[in-house]
Amino acid sequence: MxxxxxxxxxxxxxxxxxxxxxxxxxxxxxxxxxxxxxxxxxxxxxxxxxxxxxxxxxxxxxxxxxxxxxxxxxxxxxxxxxxxxxxxxxxxxxxxxxxxxxxxxxxxxxxxxxxxxxxxxxxxxxxVGREVYERSAFIGQSGTLAIRSAPELEARIAALVSSGEEDVSYSQVERQLKEWLNRRKVNKSVGLIPQLEEEQAELARSTGELSQLNDQLNQLEGERAQASRKHAFCTRQLALHKAIAQRKLDLQYTQARTDEAQAQAQLDALLSEQARFGPIPSCDALKRAQGELAFLKALEPEIRQGQEELALAQQALERARQAAQDDHFPGMTGEEAVRKGERDSESYRSGMAKKAAGKRNFILLQAAGLLAGAALAIFGPFWWLGPIAYVLCAAASALVFANGTKSARQAAKILERYGVDDVEEIAALAGNYQQRMAAADQAAQQVRMIQGGLKDRQARLENSRQELFRFVHTFAPEVKELFGVSAALSRALNLGERETLARSKLEGAQRLTQALQAQGGKELTEEPPLSQPTLSLEQAAQETGRLQVELERLDRALNQARGKQQALGDPAILSARLEQVEEELERRRREYQAISIAMETLQQANAQLQQRFSPQLNRAAGALLSRLTGGKYHALSLDKELEASASGERDVLPHSALYLSKGTVDQIYLAVRLAVCDLCLPxxxxxxxxxxxxxxDVRAKRALELLQxxxxxxxxxxxxxxxxxxxxxx
Known part of the structure; x- marks a missing residue:
């Protein structure tokens, strides 16, 4: 694909x-x-x-x-x-x-x-499904190449060396068998077998309990009759305490109604006083307005200070721009100046190298001409070719020497243009220019920052002043100056606080009245006096509660005894049930033994299967790891959870991935993933x-070559x- x-x-x-x-x-x-x-x-x-x-x-x-x-x-x-x-x-x-x-x-x-x-x-x-793809051919944003074992991946790999069946895996079957074992017997107290053993013992005990239940029922009924009489007396004592408490609650309710009426009268008088002015805003709004007024007063010196800072910053900017001017780098940024200096330095070095090469070639060509001319003149039949060969070599050497000299003059002009004696000084000039330009840019940024802050403060001053006057004119339209604003806010805040206090007092009185009324309080009336109880409220409540608990305990005991008596019932029924439990227990024990044998057989089969597919996967992954690490690690082994270990030629024992560097671990698991892809996802x-x-870089290059x-x-x-x-x- x-x-x-x-x-x-x-x-x-x-x-x-x-x-x-x-x-x-x-x-x-x-x-x-x-x-x-x-x-x-x-x-x-x-x-x-x-x-x-x-x-x-x-x-x-x-x-x-x-x-x-x-x-x-x-x-x-x-x-x-x-x-x-x-x-x-x-x-x-x-x-x-x-x-x-x-x-x-x-x-x-x-x-x-x-x-x-x-x-x-x-x-x-x-x-393959998502689970296998994510554990093999897909390395996403998780940041790790490690592979986590999964049933689908396990079944996929195992199928390559078995019958090709991929429907189930060893871990799935093992999990199912363990679940069946646990359903029958997890430990001594959980599972079907312990439950049946417990029921068997319970049925045996139940037969002996039937004879004891009648005596227990007679004793419980006598205890309950005595506790019921005591509970009735304590209940009457509690009712008397309740009547006394109600009389006290009615007295409190009557006083609360009187306090509520007085608070309402105080609030009405204050509202009449406020009617002479406009509607008073809330206390929070008035306090916010006072805060805005204080903020306005603080803004003015800040604006003056900002204007002074702006003038100083603009002067600093002008000085920085003048200092940054340089005839060697007209109109350039600092980075452009550095690149220009690097290009000119490289041109100078190239010219000087050409000059040196011209001198060497001049000498070599002169020597070659002399040797060729002499050889032809002395040993050759065509002696007249010797002078010609020398003249040609001499002309070539003169041309080479002239080119080297021209390159040297051009290189010297570069140093003259910068006014320096050494090429390394060009980079220093460019670096100095870059620093001056950076200082000018920083000064410009400071000017813009101060200008922005100053404009924000001036706009805030004007907006806040207008908003404050609009707010105050809603209840004091005669105010024209900030001094009048302060006085109007203080007056309104005083009236508002007094109103808030009066309303709070009234609301408190109303809440108390409503709370007492909700508790059952009512207007106090003349009623006959109440007698004093013989038990205190704590004693009566404690004894009533204790007796109530005792009655409930006795009722539960009676109900349990009657229910057990009814449940146990006929001994013949108990015997029949005991026989059924014993038969079921024997069947479950045989099942447990059979499943245990199946577990052992499955583990043996899985061990054999691991011996078949693990070497194949290990060899493939080991060869890839050797490519990635340049032969440092040539062997790789995986356990059934796909956790890896690697070893080199001189290693006695393999190294677990936990002891290796992050890069080496990634290379190990990249090799494993590539091997799994080759086996499972062709x-x-x-x-x-x-x-x-x-x-x-070295291993990355090897990895790129392998991926290629x-x-x-x-x-x-x-x-x-x-x-x-x-x-x-x-």
Whole structure:
């Protein structure tokens, strides 16, 4: 399968399009450039979004995390090649369900792809479910390449070296057998077998209890009659205490009604006094207005200080701009000046190098001409060619020497232009200019900051002054100055506080009256005097409560005894039930023994299966790890939980991944994932999000070379925020 294009409105991606090629695709982008969002989008297009997932502490559900930032509906489209034909997959909203709608058609025809639905999309296209894909060919934003064992992945790997059956895994069967064992017997007190043993013992005891129940019932009934008589006496004592308390409550209620009437009269008198002015705002509003008045008075010196600071900052800016002027770098920024200095320095060094090369070549060509001329003149039959050879070499050496001299003059002009004697001084001039420009920029930023703060204070002063006068004119329209504003606020606040105090007093009296009335208080009337109880309220309440508890205990004991007597009933029924329990107990014990034998057999079979597929996976992953680490680690082993250990040629024992560096651990699990992909997902695209982030440059280059080779068999998408992957690939 090959992915050709992806178009997404997903998270920060707003209708963006990503075009991919067969083989290795290295996609580089800075942080927050959308790399991890593209990975999440691809997985969501294959397997959909789990709408049942909910936000929790430290976790956002995908349906919320990848809601488009623009507020548009979440939707996307993928075009890919599958089984020799191009198909287009689309997902979009369905009501309030993100990615709820789905379609899969042959590209350009809108003809539906048979059997390809929202639920079967990832399974059909990739050949595995979400769980296996996430643990093999997909490395998302989690930041770890480690693989967690899962039943589906375990079954998938085991099927490669067995009959090919992928419906169940060892862990699933083991879990089911353990569940059956636990249902029968977890320990000495939990499970069907202990329950049956307990019922068996209980039935045996029940037969002996029947003869004791009649004596127990007679004793309980006598105790209850005596406790009932005592409880009635204490109840009458409590009623007498209640009548005395009611008389006291009525007296309090009558006094509260009198206090409420007085508070109402005080409030009415105060409201009459306030009627001479406008409506008084709330106390909080008046206090806020006083705060605004104080703020206005404090703003004026701040504005004057800001104006002085602005003048000083503008003077500093002018001095910095004059100091930054330089004829060597007219109109340039600091960075442009540094780059210009670097280019001129490089030109100078190049010219001087050409001069040195010209001198060497001049000497070599002169020597070559002399040797050639002498040899031809002395030993050759054509002696007259000797002078010609010397003349040609001499002309070439003169041309080379002239070019070197010209380059040296041009290099010298560069130093003259800067007025320096050494090329290293050019960089110092550019650096000094860059510092002066930075100082001028900083001074300009300071001016803008002070100007902004001054404008904010001036606007706040005017706005607050207008708002304050509008507020005060609602109850004191005659006020014209800030002094009058202060006096009007103080007067209104005093009247408001007095009104608030009077209302609070009235409300308190009303609440007390209502509370006493709710408790049953009423106007006091003349009633006959009440006699004094012989028991105190505490004694009567305590004894009544104790006797009530005793009566309830006796009632429960009587009901339990009668119920047990009725439940135990006929001894023949007890014997029949005991026989049934013994038969059921024997059957459950035989089942427990059979399941235990099945567990032992399953463990032996799994051990044999591990011996068959573990070496195959270990060899494949070990070979890949050797490639990634340059042979430092050549062997790799995995336990059934897919936790890895690695060893080198001189290592006596393998090293657990817990003892290795983060980069080496990532290389181990990248090798494991690649081996699992080769075994389980021969055609699925490999998605790597920042998978090489912890690799050093050497191992990253080896990993890129390995991925380049593997990309001949499958498409690989490598997302990275670094450019070294692109450089290594090229």
């Amino acid at each position: 090959k992915i050709k294009t992806m178009t997404a409105t997903f998270g920060k991606l707003q209708g963006e399009r990503l075009t991919l090629e067969p083989g290795l695709n290295v996609i580089t982008a800075p942080n927050e450039g959308g790399k991890s969002t593209w990975c999440a989008f691809l997985k969501a297009m294959f397997y959909g979004i789990d709408t049942r997932d909910r936000d929790r502490k430290g976790h956002l559900a995908d349906k919320n995390r990848y809601q488009p930032w623009s507020g548009a509906p979440m939707e996307g489209e993928i075009t890919l090649e599958w089984q020799g034909r191009d198909i287009t997959i689309r997902r979009g909203p369905r009501g309030n369900v993100p990615f709820g709608s789905f379609s899969a058609v042959y590209t350009g025809t809108e003809e539906p792809v048979p059997g390809l639905t929202a639920d079967t999309c990832g399974q059909m296209l990739l050949g 055609d699925a695209p490999l998605v790597l999000d920042e998978a090489l982030a912890a690799f050093d 080779e593997l990309s001949a068999q499958r498409q690989i998408l490598l997302f990275s925020c670094h450019h070294r992957e692109k450089l290594f690939q090229s």
